[in-house]
Amino acid sequence: MKLALLSDIHANIQAFDACLAHALEHGAQQFAVLGDLVGYGADPVAVVQRVQALAQDGALIIKGNHDALAVRPPATVKTMGDNGAAWTHAQLDDAQLQFLDQLPLIRQQDSLLLVHASADEPALWRYVYDERAAGASLDAATAWPDVRHVFGGHVHLQTLYYRGTGADLMKFMPTPGVVVPVPHHRRWLATIGSVGQPRDGNPQAMYALFDTQKLQLTFQRVSYDHRGAAAAIRQTDLPALFADRLETGR
Amino acid sequence: MKLLEPGAELDGFTIEECIHSGGMAHVYRVHYTEGARDPGFSLAMKVPRMTASDGAENIVSFEVEHQLMQVLTGSHVPRFVAAGDLENVPYLVMEYVHGKILQQWLDEPTRASVDEIASLGAAVALAVHSLHQQNTVHLDLKPANVLIQSSGNAVLLDFRLSCNALYPDLLAEQLRKAVGSPIWIAPEQVVGVRGDPRSDIFAIGVMLYQLTTGELPFGEPQTQGGLRQRLWMDPPPPRKLQPQLPEWLQEVILLCLEPEAAKRYPSAAHLAFDLRHPEQVTVTERGRNITGTGFGTHFKRWIKAAGMHYQPSPLPVQQIGEVPIVMVALPHKDVTDATLYSLREAVARSLGTRPGARLACVTVISPGQTSTSNDETSETSIQRRYLASLRQWAQPLNELGHQTSYHVLESSDVAQALVNYAVGNEVSVIVMGAATHGLKTQRFVATVPIKVAMEAPCTIILVKQTMPFELLAEQAEKLKPAWNPELDAPF
DSSP states (O other): OEEEEEOOOTTOHHHHHHHHHHHHHTTOOEEEEOSOOSSSSSOHHHHHHHHHHHHHTTOEEOOOHHHHHHHSOOSSOOSHHHHHHHHHHHHSOHHHHHHHHTOOSEEEETTEEEESSOSSSGGGOOOOOSHHHHHHHHHHHTTSTTOOEEEEOSSOSEEEEEEOSSSSEEEEOOOTTOEEEOOTTSOEEEEEOOSSOOOSSOOSEEEEEEETTTTEEEEEEEOOOHHHHHHHHHTSSSOHHHHHHHHHTO | OOOOOTTOEETTEEEEEEEEEOSSEEEEEEEESSGGGOOSSOEEEEEEOOSTTSOHHHHHHHHHHHHHHHHOOSTTSOOEEEEOOTTSOOOEEEEOOOSEETHHHHHSSSOOOHHHHHHHHHHHHHHHHHHHTTTEEOOOOOGGGEEEOTTSOEEEOOOTTOEETTSOOTTOOSSOOOOSOTTTOOHHHHTTOOOOHHHHHHHHHHHHHHHHHSSOTTOOOOSHHHHHGGGTOOOOOHHHHOTTSOHHHHHHHHHHTOSSGGGSOSSHHHHHHHHHOGGGOOOOHHHHOOSOOOHHHHHHHHHHHHTOOOOOOOOHHHHHHTSOEEEEEOOOSSOOHHHHHHHHHHHHHHHHTOTTOEEEEEEEEOGGGOOSSOSTTSHHHHHHHHHHHHHHHHGGGGGGOOEEEEEEEEOSOHHHHHHHHHHHTTOSEEEEESOOTTSTTHHHHTHHHHHHHHHOSSEEEEEOOOOOHHHHHHHHHHHHHHSOHHHHOOO
16 A cells, blocks of 8 residues: 655645645555644645545644644744744634644554654654664654654655664665665664755655555655745745745755 | 475475575576466576574675666666565575676686687676666676676676665665675775775776686785775786786776776776777776886875775766767768868867766768778778878867777768667767758768667767858868868779
């Protein structure tokens, strides 16, 4: 069965829909959303509604730091993200905020462990940006003996960590579209990238497909209407920078 | 695991005899138990040794080979058929390739001839290039892992230590250590760098050294210190051991064996090119030397090697893509000065940004132009005349510092001759004239670029003649004598 892994949508409905369509075309039968549904983007309502519909069909949904921020926006605005959070909070109705609030921080299913940031203290939103942080997350995942695949988002980059012949983890930068075997006798950690806020200089949306029987992971990049998504942000009171960065993928 | 008995069945395959029993694996001939599933070629099953006493690296290298066999394609690797699960009975079923292992040439009492060694080397280099084009570096090339088919085609075996840049390298580790066979391993592999295509070129160099001299260039080191010697040491020149060996072949072999990867052939296609065109090899002191490298040079390199720092390599495809073989097809008649000027400008642009690129200047003459009876039109004198003209045309390009070679092909079908040349020499870019407008043969000549563009497997740059107006007169004066074989060519 093919499971589509989508994370860091950031209220970008154009990118989210393009990835969902791409995943269905490539045989996805199940979906998982690994947090940060909202924040930065212009369409938090549409994205939350889409995710609620997916959840009703059995999709696994995880909470991200921006979801928590939108539910309880900080009283004093310190960062650009804080500024966006208050705006997002105002867009969503109580039921939608309630939906975001009750999302779990971490979920296990068979060999899978899904978490927005690191399995090591998920609520601290630690960034898994290198071998050491990935190692801490994988070590924490040993609390679930069946877990072999830890998948997350948060860092907006596509990376696969694995153990080579040495004691430390190795970092692997995947090529989109290449089917990578991730067999059961090893433990793997992947950051699957961001659907709605790519930050590697390429404006294409990112997600990944995981084949739960063949144990193969395929990182994907999808072109979408990023100019449309940027234009939608410029129609709102959100900072124009949020729109600019969609156009450059930074 | 213990040996499988002939007649035993495993996952739908019937075991025949065991054809190889090595330290890492047993190899059996097998066939589908149900004959209806005949794949159309013979099958071999490789079963890794995996008892408690065998190392964990056996399991990892089985995984690596399994991963790679599934994705490698082409005539230089055995076709992949099936694999057994690592958690049950691990095995790989693949095409059983008929042919002769390169080791057999070394085992024979007489050494192979220079021509035979050159064609074996070129076949291996082309097979390795095909692997590099698939983002894979073999990293364990040795005479036992190269099979030569009766057609002369080389097939590479055993990908247990290989590395494909598109997949996680399971053999990599942070604390880098040497992975490979001590005799053939490249210096950068000794310090733990995996994935540089030029490591395979080093291994081909060791095999060529063995074929020509019967000796091992660096012996068979047993210790880490012994392995590290090749970071700074040149082996004794082959001609010191075999004085009758041609200088060009020593040049080729020692260029493969340069301790620094950046000083070796930049791609296996370049190596194959030299092995197929010995007369075009630029022989330097490296090829002439028969005494070996002196203590002083070795000592300086030894100091440098102590702090040697190797960079991880980019994708193999990217690395070899930066050192293309550029071919320019030069017409030898009915060609205007402006066309010749434009072709040279286009070639300079194609080569300019790529320091390791090499240039092949090619012209095609019709077979009728040479005769065996007349001295003036004998094959060699005609060839010599055209070669001289090609050299003159390329003269202004020499200052760019690219390796350049010159080729006169004889064929009545110009387009086909150019395409065959491009295919046979792994050419990446062909530069040729778009057409020869306003000339009497335009109707026929114009079809050549179209045919080449349609059939060649690489990029074609079709050049339209343009020459700055103010240069027309001046260049015409300069160019006229530089390219005019037809003036003295009798018809």
